Amino acid sequence: MKRPLLITTGTMALAGLAFVLVNTLPGCRPTTTQTVVTGDAASKVYVKPGTHDEFYNMVSGGFSGQLAVYGLPSGRLLREVPVFSVDPETGYGYSEETKGMLMTSHGFIPWDDSHHPELSQTNGVPDGKWCFINGNNTPRIALIDLGTFRTHSIIEIPNSAGNHSSPFTTGNSEYVVAGTRFSVPMGDDAQRDVPISSYKETFKGTVSFIHPEPETGKMSIAFQIVTPAVDFDLSHAGKGPSEGWFFFSCYNTEQAYSLLEVNASQRDKDFIMAVNWKMAEQLAKEGKGKRVPGKHYSNWWNDKTHSSETTVIDDVLQLDPKEHPGLLYFMPCPKSPHGCDVDPTGKYIVGSGKLAALIPVFSFEKMQKAIAGNEVEGDFAGIPVLKYESVLHGEVKKPGLGPLHTEFDANGNAYTSFFVSSEIVKWNVEKLEVVDRVPTYYSIGHLCVPGGDSKQPWGKYVIAYNKITKDRYLPTGPELTQSAQLYSIDGDKMELLLDFPTTGEPHYAQAIPADLVKPREVKFFKIEENQHPYVAKGEKEARVERNGNEVHVWMTSIRSHFAPDNIEGVKLGDEVYFHVTNLEQDWDVPHGFAIKGAANAELLIMPGETQTLKWVPTRVGVWPMYCTDFCSALHQEMQGYVRVSPANSTVPLKGETVSVDAGV
Amino acid sequence: MMTACGGGDAANAGPPGAPTLEKETSSSEAASSSGKAKLLTDADVTLGDIDNGMVEKGKTTYDVKCQACHSMGENRVVGPGWKGITTRRKPEWIMNMIVNTDAMLAEDPEAQRQLEQCLVRMPNQNLSMDEARQVLEFMRTL
Ligand SMILES: [Cu+2]
DSSP states (O other): OOOOOOOOHHHHTSTTTGGGGTTTOGGGOOSOHHHHSOTTHHHHHOOOTTOOOSEEEEEEOBTTOOEEEEEETTTEEEEEEOSSSOBTTTTBTTSTTTGGGGEETTEEOOOOOBOOOEEEEETTEEEEEEEEEEETTTTEEEEEETTTTEEEEEEEOSSOSSBOSOOOBOTTSSOEEEEBSSOEEOSSHHHHOOOGGGHHHHEEEEEEEEEEOTTTOOEEEEEEEEEOSOEEEEEEEOOGGGTTEEEEEEEOTTOOOSOHHHHTSOSSEEEEEEEEHHHHHHHHHTTOSEEEEEEEEEEEEETTTTEEEEEEEEEEEEEOGGGSTTSEEEEEEESSEEEEEEOTTSSEEEEEETTOSEEEEEEHHHHHHHHHTTOEEEEETTEEEEOHHHHEEEEEESOOSSEEEEEEOTTSEEEEEETTTTEEEEEETTTTEEEEEEEOSSOEEEEEOTTTTSSSOOOSEEEEEESOOTTSSOOBTBSOOEEEEEEEOSSSSOEEEEEEEESSOOOOEEEEEGGGTGGGOOOSOOGGGOOOTTOOOSGGGOEEEEETTEEEEEEEEETTEEESOEEEEEETTOEEEEEEEEOOOSTTOOEEEEETTOSSOOEEEOTTOEEEEEEOOOSOEEEEEEOOSOOSTTGGGOEEEEEEEOTTOOOOOEEEOOOTTOOO | OOOOSSSSOGGGSOOTTOOOOOSSOOSGGGGGOSSOSOOOOGGGOOOOSOOHHHHHHHHHHHHHHTTTTBOSSSSBSSSOOOTTHHHHSOHHHHHHHHHSHHHHHHHOHHHHHHHHHHOSOOOOOOOOHHHHHHHHHHHHTO
16 A cells, blocks of 8 residues: 655655655665666566466455466566456456355455465465465455466455454465454444443454365364454464464554554554464364354355355354463564564564564574463463563564565575565574665565465565555556566575566565466366356257246357357346356367446356356347457357347247358 | 358468467477377277267267357358268368367368368367267268
């Protein structure tokens, strides 16, 4: 988000900050691109025409609610996967089959805000099977199947608000978590209708553990832990020695409910919350939890019926940590921590206090000792707070301003983004020493190293996802492109290679070697396996039927005609459902479908798939329909007509395709 | 409206020598060269007495995946009619047209001549070798 920065005279002197004022203070510009980019950068990002990139980069669309897929190192946009928002390119959220994916307990939500893509893992390493992403505003988690690059499953999170510290995964994707940003009052209507000023007494947070079924990708909430009222920001699972634990950064331990900018920035330290999820899992298994109200939708895409299936669940299993000592601990962490990142060895947890001027690194081993030795400094709303000194591995001193988020390479280095000083700082995790720094243009938020939050980072690049673009690209009015920047981390010095524009806000991203994903790709849907209730397997099955005022058209498309392409007998007052089956059985031959006056949308149908457009004619006449996806030399011939008669008409219903030389 | 195989805008025809999309390959090279597929030869296809079980299966496949473009008679729909096709074409040529479609359109003069007339690229409908053989058996009855 392009929010204005609060700049005081005291910070003006700091290099890196000044370019935020780039237009007013030309003299303070940082190093220019020319001096930063070295001669052979171009060859390092050049991907020869007809060849493929080395990595997939899954980048959130932020306020667009989608996920964009880029190739690295070229930065080429490959696909925008619709997730939490309708998509006029693919018909997602418009076709009758896909509408259900966006259903929630609040009804149909056409636009949400997506933040953190997280790749599924096997043995702590991204496996290329799925990509999860969180919907913030109406709390949901989505699972994208990397065989189809489609949203396969979406689950709503009850008793949640501002689903931000999500959807990070355990080492074998047993669970992905969803943590609340906003604490809210929960329970029945009377319990929820309370004065905002009763925040401390009545508001609660939750962290939910969601289980994706390995075979189907269907998701369910295994359990939900109730927490004191704070704001959770980000999270990460432990690994190796810390396997079985989950860490969440939290701010607003002041428990402010107004003007948080000031009121939630009072305390010296907020917390990292450590959750013993193995213990929670066990408690849930033993029936120690309580089922509480929490209506939520679970939507799943069925690849065989080419339709969404929705299940509504009324309650959720909750665990109260006050009843289960040992489940939760707080570790003090300086100043509103954002990133909460576990290094590849699983020994260290890095908190990035976005208002701090240092980076604290916690030791899991020390944390265990502190718990065993009861080294607590008190409690926060009933949860033990461990002593800062007891759990601290050490601090990186004066790394920069506004540390946000950290990822790692395989050589013991961490890369932390600094929003305020607009730079990436590389530092050694064991020694806590800064080894390199490089400016970003401008105001970096998250960053990404391929595999950089896993047990086995692939390294090679760090990518900066910037919040401000300013003068980097050709201007396009008040609204500018958002952007990312690719840096090489192969050498001792980080090296800027490429700027590339992005869609929406590139909030966070992950990258994975293309070879782990490519072999999974589905090229078309097998028509034999199509179980759509209105599939037409061949033109022989193409037909039109009336059911009251519903008219169903079983339609086929193939290069380059529809069957039927002449329909008569539709009357005003009818609802016409075009169920279009694409009969092609080869890669990259979608067909489209559009009809004049469709108040809803168009369709785009992949080979072997069936999709449905609902059309309610409002005027008598003969209405054209055609294929919208350029499919062959005769694409422009791929068209037909629907005749609409008055409500009392007796024109018989029929659909046909007439060939001038139909001999046989 | 379905005469096809005539008219149309030649400039918009599918790219000549478009990539051969081999089913099982995933390397970037696979998509970059055409005509790499190994064509079947006469030794790969043998015909015996007409097998009615195979004809039946071939007809089922035809209805779903071919009928939209090929009639069982002589008339052309999008592609040529199939009546008497096995007297006009060698069995392996027909099989290649079905399973190695892109390679045939890239290399075979007869297939190219048809494309020039029809201006729609025959799609690879991704039949297995067995399914293609069943369709061939069905064609023998036409
Ligand atoms: Cu078309």
